[in-house]
Amino acid sequence: MRRRIHSSCNEFGLTMSVTSRCPTMNWMPLAANFREDLRAALDTAKPTGCLEKLASLAGYRLGFLETVQLDRAFGRLDLKEAPPGFLPIRLAVLSSSTVDQLAPAIRVAGLRRRLLIDVHIGAYGQYRQDVLDPSSSLRQFAPQTMLFSLSGREVIAGVPLTATLEEVDRIIARFIGELRSLWQKARETYNAAIIQQTFIDVTDPLFGSYDRLVPGAPTRVLARLNDRLCEAAAQDGVLILDVARVSERDGIDAWFDAGSWLQGKLEIAPQAAPLYGDLVARILAAQRGQSKKCLVLDLDNTLWGGVIGDDGLEGIVIGEGSAAGEAHLALQRYAKQLKERGIILAVCSKNDAKTAEAVFHEHPEMLLRRSDIAAFLANWDDKAENLKTIATRLNIGIDSLVFVDDNPVERARIRQSLPAVAVPELPDDAAHYVRCLSDAGYFEAVALTSEDRHRAELYEANAKREALLGSAQSMDDFLRGLEMSVVCGPFTTVDLARIVQLFNKTNQFNATTRRYTSEEITHFAGLPNVLTLQFRLLDRIGDNGLVSAMILRPTADEEKMLEIDNWIMSCRVFGRRLEFEAMNIAVEAARQLGIKGFVADYIATPKNSVISALYPSLGFTAVSELKVPNGATRWFLNLADYVAHQSYIARAGVGA
Amino acid sequence: MTDQEILTKLTRILRDLLLDDSIVLTMETQREEVPNWDSFNYINFIVATEIEFGVKFKVADIESFPNVGAIVAELKNASSLDVHARG
Numbered sequence: 244m245r246r247r248i249h250s251s252c253n254e255f256g257l258t259m260s261v262t263s264r265c266p267t268m269n270w271m272p273l274a275a276n277f278r279e280d281l282r283a284a285l286d287t288a289k290p291t292g293c294l295e296k297l298a299s300l301a302g303y304r305l306g307f308l309e310t311v312q313l314d315r316a317f318g319r320l321d322l323k324e325a326p327p328g329f330l331p332i333r334l335a336v337l338s339s340s341t342v343d344q345l346a347p348a349i350r351v352a353g354l355r356r357r358l359l360i361d362v363h364i365g366a367y368g369q370y371r372q373d374v375l376d377p378s379s380s381l382r383q384f385a386p387q388t389m390l391f392s393l394s395g396r397e398v399i400a401g402v403p404l405t406a407t408l409e410e411v412d413r414i415i416a417r418f419i420g421e422l423r424s425l426w427q428k429a430r431e432t433y434n435a436a437i438i439q440q441t442f443i444d445v446t447d448p449l450f451g452s453y454d455r456l457v458p459g460a461p462t463r464v465l466a467r468l469n470d471r472l473c474e475a476a477a478q479d480g481v482l483i484l485d486v487a488r489v490s491e492r493d494g495i496d497a498w499f500d501a502g503s504w505l506q507g508k509l510e511i512a513p514q515a516a517p518l519y520g521d522l523v524a525r526i527l528a529a530q531r532g533q534s535k536k537c538l539v540l541d542l543d544n545t546l547w548g549g550v551i552g553d554d555g556l557e558g559i560v561i562g563e564g565s566a567a568g569e570a571h572l573a574l575q576r577y578a579k580q581l582k583e584r585g586i587i588l589a590v591c592s593k594n595d596a597k598t599a600e601a602v603f604h605e606h607p608e609m610l611l612r613r614s615d616i617a618a619f620l621a622n623w624d625d626k627a628e629n630l631k632t633i634a635t636r637l638n639i640g641i642d643s644l645v646f647v648d649d650n651p652v653e654r655a656r657i658r659q660s661l662p663a664v665a666v667p668e669l670p671d672d673a674a675h676y677v678r679c680l681s682d683a684g685y686f687e688a689v690a691l692t693s694e695d696r697h698r699a700e701l702y703e704a705n706a707k708r709e710a711l712l713g714s715a716q717s718m719d720d721f722l723r724g725l726e727m728s729v730v731c732g733p734f735t736t737v738d739l740a741r742i743v744q745l746f747n748k749t750n751q752f753n754a755t756t757r758r759y760t761s762e763e764i765t766h767f768a769g770l771p772n773v774l775t776l777q778f779r780l781l782d783r784i785g786d787n788g789l790v791s792a793m794i795l796r797p798t799a800d801e802e803k804m805l806e807i808d809n810w811i812m813s814c815r816v817f818g819r820r821l822e823f824e825a826m827n828i829a830v831e832a833a834r835q836l837g838i839k840g841f842v843a844d845y846i847a848t849p850k851n852s853v854i855s856a857l858y859p860s861l862g863f864t865a866v867s868e869l870k871v872p873n874g875a876t877r878w879f880l881n882l883a884d885y886v887a888h889q890s891y892i893a894r895a896g897v898g899a
Numbered sequence: 900m901t902d903q904e905i906l907t908k909l910t911r912i913l914r915d916l917l918l919d920d921s922i923v924l925t926m927e928t929q930r931e932e933v934p935n936w937d938s939f940n941y942i943n944f945i946v947a948t949e950i951e952f953g954v955k956f957k958v959a960d961i962e963s964f965p966n967v968g969a970i971v972a973e974l975k976n977a978s979s980l981d982v983h984a985r986g
Contacts, residue, residue: 265950278915285918308915308947315918343939502958506942513946 265306265514266493268521270667270683272658274303285316291326298329299662301355310517314347317354325359328849332527335363335386335435337370340394340510348520355521356528367508374429381433387760388436388527389429390484391422394510395442398468399461404449406459411467419471426481436760438526439476441469441487443510445499480761482526482689486511489522492682525687531758532747535665535685536639538581539630540574541648542592542599542621546611547571548673551598562608570673574647575610577677582615585695586686587702589618589633591646596621617702626653627660637702638814640750640850645685647676690740694788704785705815711784719891722820725782728895729821731828734768734775734792741789742777745811750850752791752812752822754843754857755875759794759809767808772797774805774832778825780816781895790816791825795833798842805833807843817853823888826861830885840882842866846875861888900978902926905971912947916940926968952977 274280277300284296297317305313325331334349336342346362353360363384365373370391373381398418402411426437446461454460469487476483490498493515500512511519528534543550548560548567560568561575582588588611592599599621603613613619618636620629626648634641642663648654654666667683669676694701708725715721734742743761750756759767768775778791791812795805812822833841843858859865862885863878910924917935930936936944945961948954948970954977964970 281918282920307943307950308912311943311947312915312918315916319918344943502955502961503942503946505958506961513943514950 264494264497266489266497266518267306268304268518268682269670270679271302271304272654272668274300274305274309277303277305277309281312281316285319290320290322293320294322294326294329298354298357301351302662304668305351305517307514307517310348310351310520313351313354317350322359329357329359330531331359331361333361333363333384333387334523334527335365335373335381335384335389336392337365337373337381337389338392338394338510339368339370339397340392341367341508342392342511344509344513345392345511345516345519345523348516348518349523350520351517352520352524353527356524356533358524358527358531358533360524360527371425374425374432386433386435388438388530389433390438390440390523391425392440392484392511393442395444395465395468398442399446399464402459402461402464404457404459408458411458411464415464415468415471418468419475422472423475423479426479430762434760434762434766436530436762437479437481438484438523439472439481440484441472443487443490443495443498445495445504445510482530484522484526486519486522489518490515493518521684525684526689529687529689530747530760532744532749533642534687535586535645536643536748537587537589537617537633537637537645538578538686539589539591539633539644539646540578541646541650541653542590542594542602544649544673545571545647545669545676546575546590547602547609551602552594556602556606559602559606561606567673568608570676572608572610574673574676574680577680579610579615581686582699583696584686584688584691585698587617587637587639587698588615589637589644590616590620591626591629591633591648592621593623593626594621614703615699617699627657630657630661630664638751638817645680645683647680649673690744692741692744694741694744697788700785701788701815704787707784708782722891725784725819725891727780727782727819727821727891728893729824729828730779730781730895731776731825734764734777738777738789739764742792745789745792745813746809749811749813750848751814751853752817752857753809753848753851754807754811754854755809755846756848756851757809767794767796770796774829774836776825776829776832778812778821778828780819780821780892787816788813791821793825793829795829795841803837803839805838805841807841810843819892820888820890821892822857823861824890824892827887827890828894830880830882830887834882838882841880843878843880844875845878862886900975902971902975905974906967908951909948909967909970912951913944916943916947924967926966926971928967929965948974 280300284293284300287293287296297313300313343364346364349362350360363386373379401414429435429437442465444462444465446465448454449460450457454462457463473483498512498515503509503512540546548571549558551559561571562568578588600613603609603611618633620633630644630646631641634644641661645665646657647667647669649669657664658666665685667679670679711724712721715724739761743759743764747758767773774795776793777789779789780787793810794808796808798804798806843863845858847855858878863880866877866879906924910922913924914920914922917940922933930941945956949956952974956973960973
């Protein structure tokens with residue numbers, strides 16, 4: 244009998260010669276009473292109440308059967324429109340194999356993130372026709388995101404085993420070229436964001452290890468194909484769904500099942516669907532700025548072994564020399580790498596502050612230093628309260644936090660009192676902490692901007708500015724002393740990724756919470772009557788980066804009027820009067836176009852109350868007779884009456 | 900595991916899968932007799948059963964199970980083989 248070497252999903256202990264291997268989502272907590280809870284949710288009278296319960300059930304570790312069940316319950320809901328707090332998304336999956344088994348898991352993973360994903364499955368093997376045929380049902384569906392889920396089989400089939408490297412490259416180039424024109428066509432037609440799946444390697448060895456040295460060997464062709472695919476995607480601004488990587492991590496038998504392929508041409512085995520769905524939803528959420536932003540770390544038995552308060556500096560286990568010490572060090576190293584890519588680090592620990600900080604200052608084996616931690620809360624207060632303080636202090640939403648703690652009681656407490664905080668179910672052994680945290684995919688990215696690379700420095704610079712504010716006589720004094728200047732102009736291609744990121748990540752200074760894909764932004768920027776503005780703020784401490792953007796478009800019914808479709812500003816520069824200078828700039832630019840007035844909506848959300856008085860403070864007046872849906876308020880500015888505001892911000896130039 | 904125990908488990912799987920607690924399976928039940936148990940959900944049922952029992956059915960068997968009883972028999976066969984292999 245073959246031993247089960249991978250986690251099988253079965254709970255009954257019955258085994259056979261070949262067992263079903265499933266990727267499991269170990270970072271999520273197990274549900275105690277899934278069946279009962281699901282049926283109770285279905286008995287909830289109001290659809291919105293039921294949806295809330297289903298969304299919270301989706302946060303548990305669900306296997307294949309639970310996922311299908313939850314999706315069925317979701318499908319029974321009669322929702323006329325997305326309730327507040329839920330975002331609808333239309334996703335088309337175009338494929339060269341059967342992908343129907345993936346749709347329930349994609350919807351459930353969406354629910355987990357409060358995304359209501361409407362999944363359109365293209366005709367089997369018809370991905371080309373779906374894109375090219377103007378009468379396809381895809382047109383009616385009008386996807387916002389299109390996922391190409393393709394098999395590598397057709398490419399491999401076209402490569403003779405004896406092909407030279409040049410021949411292989413030619414075949415791959417032809418295939419990639421065709422794919423790129425499909426991407427372009429899909430974008431032109433639907434204005435949709437494109438996600439391309441990597442090719443999973445289901446090939447069997449022919450020469451053994453020597454396969455890697457034979458250009459025409461299937462596994463070699465596939466590796467090269469994935470390389471070329473990702474190069475093309477990077478050039479074309481297409482996002483990648485890297486199932487090749489994940490299926491390697493889990494083992495190909497967890498992802499591909501020859502039986503499923505033979506029975507129904509399923510390239511991705513149904514038991515892998517729950518994880519597949521989660522991988523897709525991560526990207527969709529990341530596109531909308533919903534990835535996590537801050538890693539909050541516990542200290543004792545998380546960042547090091549032992550308890551500093553009991554064991555002292557000499558007693559805790561950290562660093563090279565012991566396996567346990569290296570395990571904790573590995574978590575520190577991973578956290579430091581996350582910091583380098585723009586994730587903010589914080590500490591939340593039940594400890595005496597001085598004792599805890601001393602480890603960071605004095606322990607020679609510590610990789611993380613006190614300066615790496617943007618918010619350090621070591622005290623004896625409730626951790627839920629401390630997490631709220633961290634979010635407030637960093638000016639980010641509580642739902643941007645990931646809380647890593649070895650203590651199951653603390654984890655349960657946070658999950659219960661702050662359900663928006665992500666709390667990975669850490670394994671018992673510190674050796675697997677990093678794997679658990681990285682598998683969870685909390686920090687999924689859709690871009691790496693220069694702001695990301697410098698975020699840690701930006702936070703440090705802000706600390707310096709705060710110190711300056713403390714020593715200033717008055718707010719005006721402080722602002723004058725900063726010697727601020729702004730670089731502004733229409734959206735530029737080089738800043739596109741950052742602009743998209745700002746529109747999608749900003750929750751506080753966000754007037755309408757309208758989110759845009761990079762395709763939509765490019766579209767806006769290209770329209771002749773649309774005014775786009777981006778603002779970069781500099782001061783004597785440093786460059787704050789590109790921190791604000793505005794889209795003004797013609798109104799439907801009035802000429803010489805522009806409507807602010809949306810306006811966002813990074814919380815990093817709140818209180819610097821940039822909004823006043825930005826409006827000065829917008830008014831000047833609009834006057835040059837002969838515009839007479841601006842209208843603007845403020846659509847209140849749970850997070851943007853900080854700008855509830857923005858428009859009146861800028862001189863806009865309320866448009867009382869107009870009723871706008873969503874509880875929005877509508878504002879009007881007559882440019883003839885506009886008097887430029889005092890701002891202490893000089894113009895450093897126009898352009899990027 | 901007795902036939903009845905296996906049948907009870909299969910019933911539970913199908914009830915969950917189709918979210919229909921009124922489903923009653925017997926050894927003689929055929930797929931066409933159960934509302935909504937179409938070919939797509941048959942594959943889902945097979946996958947869920949394989950996962951829960953920790954087994955893999957043969958492709959040829961999946962295509963030709965005449966009724967639920969045949970699935971029960973195959974699962975019972977698998978479990979006895981396993982006991983044998985363990986011994």
